[in-house]
Amino acid sequence: MAPKQLPAVLLAACATVLALAAPLLAGDPDMLQDFCVADYKSLDGPLRLNGFPCKRPENVTADDFFSSALALPGNTGNPVGSAVTAANVEKLPGLNTLGVSMSRVDYAPWGVNPPHTHPRATEIIYVLEGSLDVGFVTTAGKLFARTVCKGELFVFPRGLVHYQKNNGGAPAMAISAFNSQLPGTQSLAVAMFGASPPVPTDVLARALQIDGGLVETIKSKFPPK
Numbered sequence: 001m002a003p004k005q006l007p008a009v010l011l012a013a014c015a016t017v018l019a020l021a022a023p024l025l026a027g028d029p030d031m032l033q034d035f036c037v038a039d040y041k042s043l044d045g046p047l048r049l050n051g052f053p054c055k056r057p058e059n060v061t062a063d064d065f066f067s068s069a070l071a072l073p074g075n076t077g078n079p080v081g082s083a084v085t086a087a088n089v090e091k092l093p094g095l096n097t098l099g100v101s102m103s104r105v106d107y108a109p110w111g112v113n114p115p116h117t118h119p120r121a122t123e124i125i126y127v128l129e130g131s132l133d134v135g136f137v138t139t140a141g142k143l144f145a146r147t148v149c150k151g152e153l154f155v156f157p158r159g160l161v162h163y164q165k166n167n168g169g170a171p172a173m174a175i176s177a178f179n180s181q182l183p184g185t186q187s188l189a190v191a192m193f194g195a196s197p198p199v200p201t202d203v204l205a206r207a208l209q210i211d212g213g214l215v216e217t218i219k220s221k222f223p224p225k
Contacts, residue, residue, distance in 0.1 A: 028099035028120075028180050037064045038093035051181070052089065052096050065094035070104040073173065079221075081111025081166070089181040096181060103176045107132070107166035114189060115163045121183030122158040123176050127151065130172025136162035161188060194222030 037060045038052035055064070067087050074083025088101040095101055101121075105113055107130065125134070127148050135145030136156045147167065148154045156162040158179075166172040192199055198219065205212040 028097070030097075030099075035060070035065075035094065036097040038089055038096035040093065052093070054096070055093070065092075067092045070102065070175070073171075074104065074106045076106050076108035076111055076171070080114055081108035082106065082113045082164075084113065084185070088178075088183070099179060099181060101178045101181050101183060103178070105164065105174045105176060107164070107172040107174075109166060109169045109171060111166045111172075113164040114187060115161050116185055116187045117159055117161050118156070118178065118180075118183040118185055119159055121178035121180035123156040123162070123178055123183070124153055125156070125164070125174050125176045126153045127172070127174045129174075130170060131167050132172060132174065133165045133167045134163065136160045190222055193219045194224055196224035198224070 033054075036052075036054035039055045040052070042053045069087045069091050070085055072085075074085045076083050083106045085104040085106075086101070087095075087103065089095040092101075105125075107113070125132075125148070127150050129150060131147060131149045133145065134148050134154050134156075135143050137143050137160060139160070146154070164174070192204060193215075201212045201215045201219070204210075204215045208215070
């Protein structure tokens, strides 16, 4: 093989390795043992990991794999008319390293789960009660939207902005499943108007092409947490 051809061969080999590795990097890392129940007490110490350290096996019980977090409806008496109850690794230690989690979403009549993203997971939502208008927006700005009725499901690809709205005059409820133990949720409105320290008003005014006074009015509705 001529020396000048070697870089091209190496580049092709590297591209092949990256292509094969991409699916492995897309979700949570695989576990290396039967289970790794999260040891919450470890957070009191100086050690920090990407996830949680494991409990010693002899300290693990069946309760580490059990939760009733989704049994009761959330409180939808808020301005958006929805409540999300999560069952992720922060609430259910047995999920640690398993790469899955769930949430229950309750909607008041006409309630909305406002536009948001899950940076670490794809979401699949299954409607148990009522009917929802749902949609997600691609990076090219195209909206994919439709109505999802009781017994039906819809998928929101990882990282894309999406929303749900109860399109009826009665309460609705859905269950969401994620391919991450901690998918993360970032609300667009809160990120822009409720960040701490705040996003500069002039930046938001220019980006949204609105008056700075209006930006400040909107910010007042999203006090930093």
